[in-house]
Amino acid sequence: xxxxxxxxxxxxxxxxxxxxxxxxxxxxxxxxxxxxxxxxxxxxxxxxxxxxxxxxxxxxxxxxxxxxxxxxxxxxxxxxxxxxxxxxxxxxxxxxxxxxxxxxxxxxxxxxxxxxxxxxxxxxxxxxxxxxxxxxxxxxxxxxxxxxxxxxxxxxxxxxxxxxxxxxxxxxxxxxxxxxxxxxxxxxxxxxxxxxxxxxxxxxxxxxxxxxxxxxxxxxxxxxxxxxxxxxxxxxxxxxxxxxxxxxxxxxxxxxxxxxxxxxxxxxxxxxxxxxxxxxxxxxxxxxxxxxxxxxxxxxxxxxxxxxxxxxxxxxxxxxxxxxxxxxx
Numbered sequence: 001x002x003x004x005x006x007x008x009x010x011x012x013x014x015x016x017x018x019x020x021x022x023x024x025x026x027x028x029x030x031x032x033x034x035x036x037x038x039x040x041x042x043x044x045x046x047x048x049x050x051x052x053x054x055x056x057x058x059x060x061x062x063x064x065x066x067x068x069x070x071x072x073x074x075x076x077x078x079x080x081x082x083x084x085x086x087x088x089x090x091x092x093x094x095x096x097x098x099x100x101x102x103x104x105x106x107x108x109x110x111x112x113x114x115x116x117x118x119x120x121x122x123x124x125x126x127x128x129x130x131x132x133x134x135x136x137x138x139x140x141x142x143x144x145x146x147x148x149x150x151x152x153x154x155x156x157x158x159x160x161x162x163x164x165x166x167x168x169x170x171x172x173x174x175x176x177x178x179x180x181x182x183x184x185x186x187x188x189x190x191x192x193x194x195x196x197x198x199x200x201x202x203x204x205x206x207x208x209x210x211x212x213x214x215x216x217x218x219x220x221x222x223x224x225x226x227x228x229x230x231x232x233x234x235x236x237x238x239x240x241x242x243x244x245x246x247x248x249x250x251x252x253x254x255x256x257x258x259x260x261x262x263x264x265x266x267x268x269x270x271x272x273x274x275x276x277x278x279x280x281x282x283x284x285x286x287x288x289x290x291x292x293x294x295x296x297x298x299x300x301x302x303x304x305x306x307x308x309x310x311x312x313x314x315x316x317x318x319x320x321x322x323x324x325x326x327x328x329x
Contacts, residue, residue, distance in 0.1 A: 027306045031075030034318035041084040052206035054284045074322040078117035092127035095153045106160035119164040120157040131215040133169040147174045151181040158187040166193035170223045176243035194245035197233035200224035203252045203278030252276040257308040264309025272312035273305045280316040
């Protein structure tokens with residue numbers, strides 16, 4: 001081979017050792033970037049595995065305290081709470097119960113761990129028999145009637161001590177309505193994480209298994225976004241900015257990194273992405289088969305979300321990734 005030519009520009013100089021690669025690395029993961037979703041159910045001494053999500057459990061409030069202690073010790077300072085009630089109804093009225101699973105969880109967690117940042121899911125699908133995120137009449141998911149209930153639900157979470165409420169329903173106008181409600185009752189310091197671009201995705205299957213919240217009829221395409229659309233996401237984000245959102249969230253993550261990147265260039269608020277259950281379970285299943293290196297794929301996936309522009313990552317991988325980061329990833 002002729003080696004007489006001279007190469008002066010050598011990008012590989014910046015890759016030749018671990019120390020140099022660390023020195024010039026552009027994006028980093030840290031446990032404080034993660035929000036860990038917690039599934040909560042009634043009862044005591046419960047830690048039930050979610051079959052479709054290996055390593056993820058449904059907790060009662062008492063056992064969740066041990067999980068939270070582990071999270072905080074790892075440097076994960078935020079959780080997102082999802083409740084599973086004993087009883088469901090057509091209108092999801094148990095979501096408003098001041099002694100409901102979410103409301104009691106917030107109070108108990110804050111009592112034991114006041115430093116914990118608590119975010120709460122504000123949506124009716126875990127509480128309704130039909131599994132939709134709103135009030136249903138003649139097969140139609142009603143927007144304004146649903147928003148009225150969501151305001152009451154958000155208020156009950158704020159009253160219990162939540163730091164952020166996270167409306168995940170995709171009803172029109174709900175961010176402004178919730179903001180106005182919280183402010184009028186003296187909860188101006190309670191933040192809103194807006195699921196601004198939540199797509200009607202097939203990646204949510206294991207999550208619905210965890211909450212037993214699959215819709216009993218139809219689908220969610222009249223309120224969640226069309227996966228084919230990107231400009232629409234910017235419109236939805238713009239509306240939520242005007243309505244008072246504090247954090248913008250994109251869901252799902254991996255197949256929607258183009259949306260994350262576009263939104264990052266569009267806003268200066270904190271941007272979150274939800275690394276959803278289907279993304280988690282695919283990695284776990286393939287790893288169990290020995291087809292992939294699950295740890296490396298997990299970290300690459302999370303880094304891709306950070307690289308796309310996310311400040312915050314909601315992820316079921318939070319504990320595993322934090323252990324790896326602490327080992328010096």
